[in-house]
Amino acid sequence: MPERDVTVGQLLLAEYQTVKDEQKTRIGFRDNLLYVTLTVVAAVIAAAAQAKQSEMLLALPPVCVVLGWTYLVNDEKISAIGTYVRDDLGPRLAELTDAQAVFAWEIAHRSDIRRRSRKVIQCVIDLLAFCVVPLAGLVVYWFAGQTSSGLLVLSVAEALIVVGLGHQVLSYARPFNSPRPPTP
Numbered sequence: 001m002p003e004r005d006v007t008v009g010q011l012l013l014a015e016y017q018t019v020k021d022e023q024k025t026r027i028g029f030r031d032n033l034l035y036v037t038l039t040v041v042a043a044v045i046a047a048a049a050q051a052k053q054s055e056m057l058l059a060l061p062p063v064c065v066v067l068g069w070t071y072l073v074n075d076e077k078i079s080a081i082g083t084y085v086r087d088d089l090g091p092r093l094a095e096l097t098d099a100q101a102v103f104a105w106e107i108a109h110r111s112d113i114r115r116r117s118r119k120v121i122q123c124v125i126d127l128l129a130f131c132v133v134p135l136a137g138l139v140v141y142w143f144a145g146q147t148s149s150g151l152l153v154l155s156v157a158e159a160l161i162v163v164g165l166g167h168q169v170l171s172y173a174r175p176f177n178s179p180r181p182p183t184p
Contacts (some may be wrong), residue, residue: 012093016065023081030074037129045137054144055151057137059157065165067097068130072165074107076172081085082106130164135159 040063048056090103101107112118138155141147147155 009093009096012089012096016093019081019085019089023078025168026074026078026081030071030078033067033074034125035072035092036130037064040067041129041133054141054146055148056070056153057141058155058158060137061134061155061162064130064134064159068165068169071126071130072168072172104170119173121167125168130169131162136164138162 026031040062044056044059044063046055050059086106090101090106094102095099141155142152
């Protein structure tokens with residue numbers, strides 16, 4: 001069996017393909033989390049309204065926080081892959097090939113003049129889906145007049161957790177935070 005030499009460039013291209021495949025998978029998963037959240041929220045609200053049981057709305061915060069955190073973690077990994085390709089993998093491959101730049105799309109798509117406004121709108125949508133909706137459910141529960149002391153304590157804890165998620169969403173939002181330092 002003949003021995004095959006693998007070049008550094010081939011390894012970098014294989015790594016590129018692997019991280020881009022992971023990024024593509026994560027994008028699909030992340031985007032579906034919004035649809036799942038909307039479906040679960042609609043189901044919980046419909047069940048609570050039909051049963052006239054406002055305490056059923058207490059299911060919204062844990063569901064929205066778990067789905068929201070999963071969304072946020074995947075979104076961060078998607079961005080981290082893009083940063084890695086742009087700031088590390090691309091420059092290494094360009095150096096090997098004496099090219100001016102490689103993977104130009106990784107940079108070009110970020111230069112759109114509407115990118116910042118899209119990011120702000122996406123942040124608002126994320127906050128609405130994962131934080132405002134469960135907080136609204138808690139407010140409805142609190143004012144429905146069917147609160148018990150145990151569930152009231154639980155609902156306050158849920159509110160604090162949802163606010164914590166909202167803080168994380170804002171912390172990770174690209175238009176609001178400073179750019180990451182380049183990777184060494």
